[in-house]
Amino acid sequence: MLYDVIVVGSGISGLYAALYAKRAGLHVALICKSNPLRSNSAVASGGINAVLKTTADDTCDHHIQDTLEGADKLARPSAVSAMVKGAEEIIDELIAMGVAFDCRDNGEVAQRPFGGTSAKRTCYIADKTGSALTQTLFTQCRKEGVEIFPNYVMLGIATFNEKLSGITILRRKDSHVIAFACKSLVLAGGGFAGIYRGHSTNSQESSGDMLAIALRAKMRLANMEFVQFHPTTLLNSGALISEAARGEGAYIVDENGERFTDELQTRDKLSRDIVLHQLAGHTVYLDFRHLGEELINKKLPSARKHALNGAGIDILTELLPITPSAHYTMGGIWSRNDTSTDIDNLFVCGECAYSGVHGANRLGGNSLLEAAYFGRVAGIEAARAAKKGEFHPIDYALVDKESRYVEMILEGESRFNINTMRRNLGNNLYKNAGVFRNHDSLANALEYIHYLMKMSSGLCCVNKERSDNVELISIIEFRNSLTVAEAMVMSALAREESRGVHYRDDFPEKDEKNYQVDTIIRRLAGTFLRISFEGHLSSDWWHRIRQFFHTR
Template sequence: MLYDVVVVGSGISGLYAALYARRAGLNVALICKSNPLRTNSAVASGGINAVLKTTRHDSIRDHVADTIKGSDKLARLSAVSAMVTGAEEIIYELQEMGVQFDRDNEGNIAQRPFGGTKAKRTCYIADKTGASITQTLLVQCRREGVSILQNHVMLGIATYKEKFSGITLLRRRDSQVIAFACKSLVLAGGGYAGIYRGHSTNSQESSGDILAIALRAKMRLANMEFVQFHPTTLIGSGTLISEAARGEGAYIVDEREERFTDELQTRDKLSRDIVKHQLEGHRVYLDFRHLGEELIDKKLPSARKHALNGAGIDILTELLPITPSAHYTMGGIWSRNDTSTDIPNLFVCGECAYSGVHGANRLGGNSLLEAAYFGRLAGLEAAKAAKKGEYHPIDYALVDKESRYVESILEGENRFNINTMRRNLGNNLYTNAGVFRTHDSLASALEYVHYLMKMSSGLCCINKERSDNVELLSIIEFRNSLTVAEAMIMSALAREESRGSHYRNDFPQCDDKQYEANTIIRRLAGTFLRITFEGHLSSDWWHRIREFFHAK
């Protein structure tokens, strides 16, 4: 198949990228692993940050300052400024497409406070913001002629004579490996918090596939150690109770019904306060009871539904038990401010990208803004590159290699239980590479990941059917998860300090002299990984020189 632009990932960033590439008059394919409404974007509930003309007691300067402060000095100021400045346009564009933001008493778009700031900056649709935006963008993409290909799983990046030429995919309906040639590619396949299976708010399909593929293609990954834990999720299921609950005034209390922390501090600090309180022998709850039924049903209906369905608790009259779970990943595929990467004509956006706006810790409400802003930018840049570019041949030796890989999983003899291994990985990561970390705990986690890597060769399909084989996808995802977990743990071991969401009990202080820089991890020969620390400018310098002489 031939396309001008291929976009992999159907969350808000991927939908926006596909939409804007299509609006440039190009033939665009959007690749979805499953149903677009099952992405993490679709379950993001709290809201999207923006300083609007009608916003009182807030400014773009304040939004930039809050974001930089929350990032613990690792955000890229130029990227943050661009995103924050473009936020108002994004909100009104979404509104024109049909997103029905909640309104205040004066008829303006309503805004609520989120953690890391006292300003009312977060626009919302009750507590289902992500789902509303995702549905609207999906309808818009269909309306404007984007080819949406569901149930296709990306396997690899194809090159010909060191030039980008396309991608290989697994077509789930018949387990065939196919190739799509394209002039430019946008990767928007989400983050990797799902590797914390059993301790994550992410869907089961969130396995870091895109990052594993990028690492195998020798692209740089940045800041993989920074995993954000959402402080308020249901115990046992990881179901997210949105930050909107605390923004609307819900309390965090213990079994004595005493508040012990600031509910609107940044997520990393709040998660640590909760886990520390739990380690001291306390139970932790969200208390909605003082908010009243009218407010809850108007602004927090999903929270009430999740509590009833997931825990059998009516938040109108009962305390809701909660615990932190892995939620969002600040690390990702290294990119420049224009979303370009180490491979020409390949762009990244959304949670799989390191865009430079979150640094060591993300503020609530900034992820949907990042997805929309950089998704739109990636679509524009990919379209521009496609118009200048040309098709290159697909090396079918790569297709054959991927086909043999899939066949080995389908036809081999299974020796282990994939579900047990995924749960064990999640439990181990949560215990040893979770909210609190040490050298010894991280070394233990890495040793266990290497053990699972050896064992994973014995994972094969019990069910040999080729039509929508769930086992096949699970095994591919699990092996990708192990690759990502190794990169994450090695990055965490290298950063011997505490910063943002990365907290080392053995190095509890922030060390700006050595570590006010990005952790960069590359794959060299074979499976060897190399870690360096690089500032924002040093990584980009040679690219700027090449671009200057190319323009000349």
């Protein structure tokens, strides 16, 4: 199969990229691991940030400043500025596609406050914003002729003489490995918070596949240590209760009914306050009771449904027990402001990318904006590259290698239980690389990851059927999870300071002299990883020079 542009991932960023590549008149394929409407974007509830002409007492400069402060001095100012200034156009475009944002009585788009913001700038559709945006963009992609391939799992990046030639894919319906050729590629396959199995708002599919694939392709990953924990998730399941709840006025209280923290501070600080209160022997709750049934049913219907289904709690009359869970990953595949990467004609966007806008801590409402804005940029840039580019041969030795890898998992004798290993990894990471960490806990986490890596060679399918083999996909995801977990923990060990969501008990202060730079991790020979620290501009000058002469 030959395509001008291939996009991997069906969240908001991938859908936007596919849509804009298609609008350039190109042959575009969208690859989805499972159901296209089951991405993390679809469960993002709270809203999307934007300064609109109708926004009261707010400016783009305020939005930029809030984002930079929330990022704890690690954001890339040029990327933040571009995203913020493009936000209103994104909202207008979504409305034109049919997104029905909640509005005030005068017809203007309604906006609510979110943590770490100095104004009400979060546009929303009740508490199901991500789902509404995803469905609208998916419908638009189908309408405009993007070819969509659900239930195809990306395995690797194919290159020929160090030039992009395509991707290798596992077709789930028959477990057959195939190759798609392309002139340009967009990776938009989501983050890796799902590796905290049992302690995450993400599904197990958020296993960091794109990052593991990129690392194997010798691409750089950046700031992997920064994993954001959402402060308000159901105590027993990790199911998300959106920041929309606190934006609409829900309180965080303990068993005595006392409010002990600022509900609208940034997520890193709020999560630490909650965990410390729990360690002191308290139980922590969300209190909706004072909001009233009318407001809850109108603006927080999903929160009420999740509480009833997930905890048996009616938030109209009862307190809802909560705890922080791994939610979003700021680190990812290193990219420039134009979403380009270490491989020519390969672009990244969304949570799998390090775009530079979140730094050490993401503000709520900025992730959907980042996904839409940089997804659009990626689609435009990928189309531009494809028009100038050409197809390169697929090395079918790579396809054969991936086929043998899949055959080994399918045909081998299984010695361990995949679900037990996933849960054990999640428990270990939550304990040792969670809201609080230190050298000893991180070293313990790394030792356990290496142990699981050795054991994972004994993971094979008990079920040998080739049609839609869920076990096969789980094993592939788990091995990718271990690769990503190793990179994350090594990065956390290297950053000997506390910044944003990365809080080390043994280094509780920021070190501006040594660590106000990005953590970069590369794969060298074999499985050896190398950590370095780089400023935002240090790796970009040669690319700029090449671009200058290429466009002349």
